Amino acid sequence: MPSAAPAPSPFHALHRAGELLFLPCVWDVASARLFSALPTVKALGTTSAGLAAAHGVGDGQQLAPADLLRAVExxxxxxxxxxxVDLERGYAEDADGVHRFVGELLDLGVSGINLEDGLSDPGRGDGGALADPAEHAERLAAARSAAADRGLPLFVNARTDVWWNPAAT
Known part of the structure; x- marks a missing residue:
């Protein structure tokens, strides 16, 4: 059974009402070094599209999980x-896979993740779709569980992505 949630991290403390958190999104070592040198930057995020493009693939979990882990490392x-880390749908088929992958990210020292509820990109021709809310909740719980199992804090940003569909305008 997982232990109680760990104390909030310094990353959690940066999320204060009334204060702007400037969180630039990086895609490689050079961009991380560049933004880390700016005095107003207190934390970094990753961009799934940027990481994918830097590896010559499209967004939407087309980046191989091993490549994502190497980039984050x-x-x-x-x-x-x-x-x-922008984790899109968790780089996993189910909640157990999210638990494992988030654990690997935590082992690398990640402070937070984004988990999206989008199943697909309308640019792929299927019009885009949202996951079942219960499934998304299971994935979020799995991420929290991975952190609790390690006794580590994890800031989880549960995102709902809205796809712009040019055909609908």
Missing amino acids: GIRSATALPVS
């Missing part, structure tokens, strides 16, 4: 700032 090694 490089970004983490390039900065002492907290890093939050």
